[in-house]
Amino acid sequence: MTRKAVALISGGLDSLLAARLIQQQGIQVEGINFYTGFCVEGHTHAIRSRDRKRAKRNNALWVAEQLGIKLHIIDIVEEYKDVVINPKHGYGANLNPCLDCKIFMVRKAHEWIRDNGFDFIITGEVIGQRPKSQRKRCMPVIASESGADDLLLRPLCAKNLPATLPEREGWIERELLRDFSGRSRKPQMALATEFGFDDYAQPAGGCCFLTDHTYSVKLQDLWDNRGNREYELDDIMLLKVGRHIRPSKHFKLIIAREEGENNFLSGYKNQFQSIKTVSHPGPLALIEGEPLDDSQVELACAITARFSKGRDADSVELRFSNGGQDSRSVHVKPLTADQIKQDWIIA
Amino acid sequence: MSDIVEVDARRLFCPLPVIRLQNCINKQIAGTRVRVVSTDPGSMNDIPTWCRINGHQVLESQERDREYIFLVQKGDDGSEG
Numbered sequence: 001m002t003r004k005a006v007a008l009i010s011g012g013l014d015s016l017l018a019a020r021l022i023q024q025q026g027i028q029v030e031g032i033n034f035y036t037g038f039c040v041e042g043h044t045h046a047i048r049s050r051d052r053k054r055a056k057r058n059n060a061l062w063v064a065e066q067l068g069i070k071l072h073i074i075d076i077v078e079e080y081k082d083v084v085i086n087p088k089h090g091y092g093a094n095l096n097p098c099l100d101c102k103i104f105m106v107r108k109a110h111e112w113i114r115d116n117g118f119d120f121i122i123t124g125e126v127i128g129q130r131p132k133s134q135r136k137r138c139m140p141v142i143a144s145e146s147g148a149d150d151l152l153l154r155p156l157c158a159k160n161l162p163a164t165l166p167e168r169e170g171w172i173e174r175e176l177l178r179d180f181s182g183r184s185r186k187p188q189m190a191l192a193t194e195f196g197f198d199d200y201a202q203p204a205g206g207c208c209f210l211t212d213h214t215y216s217v218k219l220q221d222l223w224d225n226r227g228n229r230e231y232e233l234d235d236i237m238l239l240k241v242g243r244h245i246r247p248s249k250h251f252k253l254i255i256a257r258e259e260g261e262n263n264f265l266s267g268y269k270n271q272f273q274s275i276k277t278v279s280h281p282g283p284l285a286l287i288e289g290e291p292l293d294d295s296q297v298e299l300a301c302a303i304t305a306r307f308s309k310g311r312d313a314d315s316v317e318l319r320f321s322n323g324g325q326d327s328r329s330v331h332v333k334p335l336t337a338d339q340i341k342q343d344w345i346i347a
Numbered sequence: 348m349s350d351i352v353e354v355d356a357r358r359l360f361c362p363l364p365v366i367r368l369q370n371c372i373n374k375q376i377a378g379t380r381v382r383v384v385s386t387d388p389g390s391m392n393d394i395p396t397w398c399r400i401n402g403h404q405v406l407e408s409q410e411r412d413r414e415y416i417f418l419v420q421k422g423d424d425g426s427e428g
Binding site for chain 1: 363370389
């Protein structure tokens with residue numbers, strides 16, 4: 001009887017190698033990839049004009065194709081909010097709930113194997129690879145709190161851990177697994193060479209915006225100024241785009257930095273108040289927050305004009321639109337660089 | 348020939364267009380044709396790749412006015428995508 005395993009595929013090297021090690025033992029492997037909304041995967045490249053010509057690929061799909069396996073991509077945006085908002089094990093250096101995230105994903109994978117008749121779960125975890133979620137003492141925590149227990153096999157470091165069910169039952173030959181540990185990438189690179197993989201994605205991590213300091217600052221600002229820690233998919237998408245400037249507790253500006261961001265933000269014009277430079281080439285800005293009064297409109301326009309080609313002009317004309325319903329022309333003198341206060345700039 | 352099932356994945360970014368297509372195809376029977384429209388240029392790689400690895404066939408693909416349009420036929424291996 002052919003045993004079946006599902007591999008958590010992030011698109012990075014470790015999960016690629018872990019899955020290949022298990023395939024080599026005659027196990028039928030399929031991949032699973034979770035979409036949280038915070039995935040770095042291609043969004044900024046897709047939005048920004050200067051990046052549009054770069055080769056684009058979804059690394060998880062690419063890994064699956066290298067392995068010759070099916071890939072199931074699961075949208076967990078809604079369920080994942082609780083992981084981000086209430087991480088039982090806390091955050092890492094930024095707003096990254098890495099341990100809770102791993103537990104959540106393994107739990108989802110465990111549900112998936114039960115529903116789909118698979119036998120066990122593979123991850124690319126390596127003891128000591130990550131400061132938060134891959135410490136040795138975290139490994140049993142992930143296995144137990146996810147409910148996967150000894151159905152969770154980490155092929156790259158299995159020989160440093162107690163034998164799992166697939167090993168004890170003889171579905172997997174433990175001696176063929178690895179004993180990687182620590183932050184060095186050399187063992188993985190050597191194994192990649194052995195397997196003939198030479199075009200893999202980033203060697204480790206970097207696939208989640210929550211590990212990014214600037215992004216986390218913007219998310220914290222959003223929560224602080226809303227008075228709660230809720231978010232929608234559009235919120236976290238918009239945090240990936242533009243300059244974020246908050247001149248008041250009541251509103252912030254999201255100002256496009258180039259044409260691609262202009263195009264992206266224009267898709268939100270009917271949901272937000274917005275400002276567009278008219279008399280000079282310049283950016284589109286969305287206003288996130290409460291409806292603006294006249295003095296706030298003038299300030300928001302003067303800030304936006306600062307980032308237009310008319311920044312040194314005596315007067316710049318802009319069009320202020322109220323959620324796509326009505327609009328009016330506004331003439332302002334752009335703020336100078338000194339007048340944009342440093343503490344307005346979120347990121 | 349059966350009707351074409353339409354999937355609108357405009358204004359979504361990778362991997363959401365693929366997820367929308369996947370979730371639609373999983374509900375169809377083998378041979379069903381699905382047309383997906385995306386505005387994410389990454390779809391030009393992602394959707395054909397997803398189809399290849401999951402046993403579905405891209406019958407047509409085209410770019411028109413910054414939209415990427417694929418006509419996909421569900422494979423007949425009996426399993427979901």
